[in-house]
Amino acid sequence: MSGQPLALEYHGKAQAEGHWRRGQELIDALAYIDPLTPDVKQQVDKLIEEEMRRSTKRPADYVKELPPVPPARFGGHTMLQQEYERVRATQPMPPLDVTRFRLDPPPQNKANDYSAWLAASNNAHAQLEHQLGRIANLELLLRFGANAWRAQVAFDEGLLKQLEATLQGLRKSIDQLNRERKLQQQAAGAELRVLEDQYYSALRKNLEISAACQAIEEEMALLQAKIGRIEKQQQQLGEQQGGQEAQEQQQEGGGGGEEAAAAEGAVANGVEGQQSGEQQSGEQQPGGEEAAADMEQ
Numbered sequence: 001m002s003g004q005p006l007a008l009e010y011h012g013k014a015q016a017e018g019h020w021r022r023g024q025e026l027i028d029a030l031a032y033i034d035p036l037t038p039d040v041k042q043q044v045d046k047l048i049e050e051e052m053r054r055s056t057k058r059p060a061d062y063v064k065e066l067p068p069v070p071p072a073r074f075g076g077h078t079m080l081q082q083e084y085e086r087v088r089a090t091q092p093m094p095p096l097d098v099t100r101f102r103l104d105p106p107p108q109n110k111a112n113d114y115s116a117w118l119a120a121s122n123n124a125h126a127q128l129e130h131q132l133g134r135i136a137n138l139e140l141l142l143r144f145g146a147n148a149w150r151a152q153v154a155f156d157e158g159l160l161k162q163l164e165a166t167l168q169g170l171r172k173s174i175d176q177l178n179r180e181r182k183l184q185q186q187a188a189g190a191e192l193r194v195l196e197d198q199y200y201s202a203l204r205k206n207l208e209i210s211a212a213c214q215a216i217e218e219e220m221a222l223l224q225a226k227i228g229r230i231e232k233q234q235q236q237l238g239e240q241q242g243g244q245e246a247q248e249q250q251q252e253g254g255g256g257g258e259e260a261a262a263a264e265g266a267v268a269n270g271v272e273g274q275q276s277g278e279q280q281s282g283e284q285q286p287g288g289e290e291a292a293a294d295m296e297q
Contacts, residue, residue, distance in 0.1 A: 032182045033189035103127060 074080045086093070103124055104118035 030185045030189060032185040033192075101127070 071082060074084070101122065104120070106113060106120055110116035
């Protein structure tokens with residue numbers, strides 16, 4: 001892996017360094033593993049068309065988001081400053097003055113004007129010097145032009161080779177970066193598929209557990225209803241048995257009243273007999289003690 005930032009890493013780095021536009025969101029897409037079916041592409045195209053139709057933004061408005069252009073610095077070159085102002089004001093370029101390339105005599109109304117003839121003479125001397133300069137350049141070209149062109153062609157070929165090498169290096173770095181992105185996205189895709197399988201597996205398990213819990217709750221509701229019916233039946237049976245026992249006791253209570261009174265009288269007689277026996281034994285104790293003393297003597 002090279003030190004060049006990848007797509008997602010470059011997003012954070014660009015935001016930190018201020019290269020990313022404000023308010024612009026990064027569209028995270030794994031282009032090497034995200035499937036794009038024709039139906040999905042058609043839906044995406046429709047969304048883009050609708051967004052463009054509803055948007056009030058024009059292509060010229062996108063430039064307004066960029067920072068302002070720094071002021072031009074011409075370093076005191078008034079001609080460049082004037083030309084810049086002309087282009088900025090979208091004014092046409094003034095036509096080329098070709099009168100200085102002609103050898104026109106003074107007009108008829110200035111045929112006797114010394115200054116007019118002096119200007120025409122100076123123009124003729126300037127044209128003559130210009131032609132002499134052209135002849136000298138042609139002679140130099142005939143003598144040294146071939147070697148100069150050969151040197152220029154050699155320089156251009158060297159520059160071309162240098163640019164081709166630079167271009168090849170850039171293409172190589174782009175291919176390397178694309179390969180790294182592809183490998184990274186494929187690794188991320190494998191991890192995403194594993195996580196997706198785990199997610200759906202957990203989702204199925206949750207559904208199964210939910211269904212099992214619902215079945216258990218229904219079974220518990222049935223059992224509670226059954227228990228309630230059984231308790232109600234037992235309560236009804238207990239009430240019926242209690243009513244029957246009360247009726248039997250009432251029926252037995254009519255013939256057993258005399259027997260209960262007789263039993264109570266017998267118990268009272270037995271208590272009285274026991275009390276009288278205790279009194280008699282208490283009266284007989286002193287005589288017994290004397291008899292025992294006589295026997296000891």
